[in-house]
Amino acid sequence: xxxxxxxxxxxxxxxxxxxxxxxxxxxKLTVIAGPNGAGKSTxxxxxxxxxxxxxxxxxFDGTPLAALAPHRLAARxxxxxxxxxxxxxxxxxxxxxxxxxxxxxxxxxxxxxxxLAALEKVDLGSFGGRHYQELSGGEQQRVxxxxxxxxxxxxxxxxxxxxxxxxxxxxSLDIRHQIxxxxxxxxxxxxxxxxxxxxxxxxxxxMYADHLIVMSQGEVAAEGTPRAxxxxxxxESVFGVRxxxxxxxxxxxxxxxxxAIG
Amino acid sequence: MSAADxxxxxxxxxxxxxxxxxVMLIVLTIALVLTAVISLGVGPSGxxxxxxxxxxxxxxxxxxxPAADVLIVWQxxxxxxxxxxxxxxxxxxxxxxxxxxxxNPLADPGLVGVSSGAALGAVTVIxxxxxxxxxxxxxxxxxxLPIAAFTGGLIATIIxxxxxxxxxxxxxxxxxxxxxxxxAFAGAGxxxxxxxxxxxxxxxxxxxxxxxxxxxxxxxxxxxxxVMALVLLAAPVLGRGLNAIVLGExxxxxxxINVQRMKKLxxxxxxxxxxxxxxxxxxxxxxxxxxxxxxxxxxxxxxRPLLPACALLGGILLLVADMLARTIVAPAELPIxxxxxxLGAPFFLWLLLRNRSFVDL
Ligand SMILES: Nc1ncnc2c1ncn2[C@@H]1O[C@H](COP(=O)(O)OP(=O)(O)O)[C@@H](O)[C@H]1O
Ligand SMILES: [Mg+2]
Numbered sequence: 001x002x003x004x005x006x007x008x009x010x011x012x013x014x015x016x017x018x019x020x021x022x023x024x025x026x027x028k029l030t031v032i033a034g035p036n037g038a039g040k041s042t043x044x045x046x047x048x049x050x051x052x053x054x055x056x057x058x059x060f061d062g063t064p065l066a067a068l069a070p071h072r073l074a075a076r077x078x079x080x081x082x083x084x085x086x087x088x089x090x091x092x093x094x095x096x097x098x099x100x101x102x103x104x105x106x107x108x109x110x111x112x113x114x115x116l117a118a119l120e121k122v123d124l125g126s127f128g129g130r131h132y133q134e135l136s137g138g139e140q141q142r143v144x145x146x147x148x149x150x151x152x153x154x155x156x157x158x159x160x161x162x163x164x165x166x167x168x169x170x171x172s173l174d175i176r177h178q179i180x181x182x183x184x185x186x187x188x189x190x191x192x193x194x195x196x197x198x199x200x201x202x203x204x205x206x207m208y209a210d211h212l213i214v215m216s217q218g219e220v221a222a223e224g225t226p227r228a229x230x231x232x233x234x235x236e237s238v239f240g241v242r243x244x245x246x247x248x249x250x251x252x253x254x255x256x257x258x259x260a261i262g
Numbered sequence: 263m264s265a266a267d268x269x270x271x272x273x274x275x276x277x278x279x280x281x282x283x284x285v286m287l288i289v290l291t292i293a294l295v296l297t298a299v300i301s302l303g304v305g306p307s308g309x310x311x312x313x314x315x316x317x318x319x320x321x322x323x324x325x326x327x328p329a330a331d332v333l334i335v336w337q338x339x340x341x342x343x344x345x346x347x348x349x350x351x352x353x354x355x356x357x358x359x360x361x362x363x364x365x366n367p368l369a370d371p372g373l374v375g376v377s378s379g380a381a382l383g384a385v386t387v388i389x390x391x392x393x394x395x396x397x398x399x400x401x402x403x404x405x406x407l408p409i410a411a412f413t414g415g416l417i418a419t420i421i422x423x424x425x426x427x428x429x430x431x432x433x434x435x436x437x438x439x440x441x442x443x444x445x446a447f448a449g450a451g452x453x454x455x456x457x458x459x460x461x462x463x464x465x466x467x468x469x470x471x472x473x474x475x476x477x478x479x480x481x482x483x484x485x486x487x488x489v490m491a492l493v494l495l496a497a498p499v500l501g502r503g504l505n506a507i508v509l510g511e512x513x514x515x516x517x518x519i520n521v522q523r524m525k526k527l528x529x530x531x532x533x534x535x536x537x538x539x540x541x542x543x544x545x546x547x548x549x550x551x552x553x554x555x556x557x558x559x560x561x562x563x564x565x566r567p568l569l570p571a572c573a574l575l576g577g578i579l580l581l582v583a584d585m586l587a588r589t590i591v592a593p594a595e596l597p598i599x600x601x602x603x604x605l606g607a608p609f610f611l612w613l614l615l616r617n618r619s620f621v622d623l
Contacts, residue, residue, distance in 0.1 A: 045512075070521070088367065094277060
């Protein structure tokens with residue numbers, strides 16, 4: 001389990017994160033939502049060890065992150081960045097293979113097949129030979145998803161859960177690939193792994209999240225099941241829109257329609 | 263460009279270029295050996311290939327062959343060819359490592375002031391060695407020059423990196439501009455030293471700033487050769503890290519790379535390679551940018567095969583440039599830096615024309 005406790009990140013005189021606590025638990029799909037600039041990416045960076053908090057602690061299975069060597073951490077968690085540009089002409093297959101860099105013990109056979117299987121999973125099975133730089137933004141994002149799937153392997157290995165962190169994985173995807181991507185995340189969590197995803201779409205969040213964290217101005221504004229969190233009051237106080245939250249007849253799932261603005 | 267054009271499918275798996283890379287490494291190895299043997303025969307007193315081979319096989323102490331031939335091949339040309347190959351290899355590898363570190367194909371030790379820093383170090387020792395720095399000179403002996411060149415290159419690389427990189431992202435514009443400033447500053451220092459130099463020192467300094475292999479000897483090879491050889495052997499260790507850092511520093515960390523340690527090693531190796539090369543041959547430009555770029559076109563950007571391939575092609579390129587330097591105005595000879603600049607600069611311009619997006623400042 002990844003656990004941030006009372007984490008504060010200060011840039012200049014401003015607290016980008018203000019005493020935030022959050023958990024990423026195995027077997028669960030945790031979603032962070034919130035307006036632009038709320039501190040979602042920053043919280044994800046703190047949880048992955050990319051940013052060191054100014055105060056507060058971040059632990060992985062009880063061990064402070066700072067005490068873990070990068071390669072040990074990389075064997076248990078993978079991170080999908082918000083955007084990524086490559087300076088050199090790599091093929092799609094070569095980018096996906098970068099995910100294997102931290103898995104020295106892998107058998108040669110798996111080393112060959114794992115990248116291909118990962119590309120299949122993200123619906124890019126025939127893209128291996130294409131140059132990464134010539135793909136569309138959405139396709140590039142899926143290449144990186146394949147890369148981190150390659151890095152992390154199975155959701156649970158030797159009874160130890162693995163984790164994936166996704167920063168806006170659906171940002172430039174069409175609706176079908178948004179759903180497919182979140183299905184991959186869902187299956188990873190169902191398989192016993194831990195998932196943290198930042199999503200903008202509240203409806204997708206409601207559909208997929210086991211646990212929803214809504215952030216606002218560097219703080220956690222609300223958290224819990226989507227059902228409990230997504231309310232008319234939250235829409236107004238956090239997102240600044242007066243919008244009636246709908247309820248699906250079956251299952252009572254909340255949904256929001258921009259048309260419902262009042 | 264259509265999808266089919268841009269598809270790379272040389273190996274059994276689409277997009278897998280490791281087989282192409284392996285073939286290129288073999289071809290380049292053979293080509294380097296051939297170029298080296300041919301270089302041994304080229305010079306004011308030309309020598310047919312057969313005779314070169316005979317002298318080579320007979321060893322440096324053969325007494326059944328003309329003494330002049332043995333002397334020319336073993337004492338004059340051999341150290342020069344070995345040094346030339348090592349220098350070319352070091353410069354190309356330093357270029358590839360610097361480009362990987364900065365995630366930019368335009369970084370080159372010559373272009374961004376690292377070589378100028380090394381040259382300033384070398385010139386400082388030449389000019390001040392007999393005077394102000396005499397005690398230091400006595401202490402470290404003939405290693406003073408390479409050490410000074412290394413220190414100059416190291417300082418320049420560190421300054422460059424600190425200035426051009428913020429939050430794990432490198433700004434190309436800042437890197438190139440900082441490189442110009444560093445080069446100018448080092449040039450000013452060198453100019454100042456030239457101003458106080460004696461005539462004899464002046465000749466030596468000119469040699470340094472133009473780049474030349476004519477001073478090659480077994481002695482220089484013994485001092486700088488091991489440094490360059492060590493760098494070339496150590497560089498492949500960086501392959502994994504440089505591959506990962508192509509995605510960005512944060513991504514490399516997520517992939518399990520100890521980024522800080524890897525960056526330090528990379529900067530140290532670039533400074534050592536450039537320093538050693540500059541110490542024996544002065545500033546030889548463009549090898550570090552042309553060689554990695556050509557190879558990436560042919561075999562892709564995977565640094566594991568790329569770094570050894572750079573060493574091989576860098577060696578070949580410098581030997582060819584040296585042969586030109588020795589023959590164009592024979593029996594005199596041109597500084598090799600003039601040749602590499604005359605060939606490299608147009609190539610560099612072509613590179614910019616072909617792909618302007620490299621420098622989206
Ligand atoms: N390196 C930085 N320097 C200054 N401000 C930053 C930096 N990184 C993030 N911020 C600011 O912190 C706030 C939160 O950023 P971020 O976590 O990226 O937001 P988001 O919730 O949209 O992902 C934003 O206002 C952003 O401008
Ligand atoms: Mg963000």
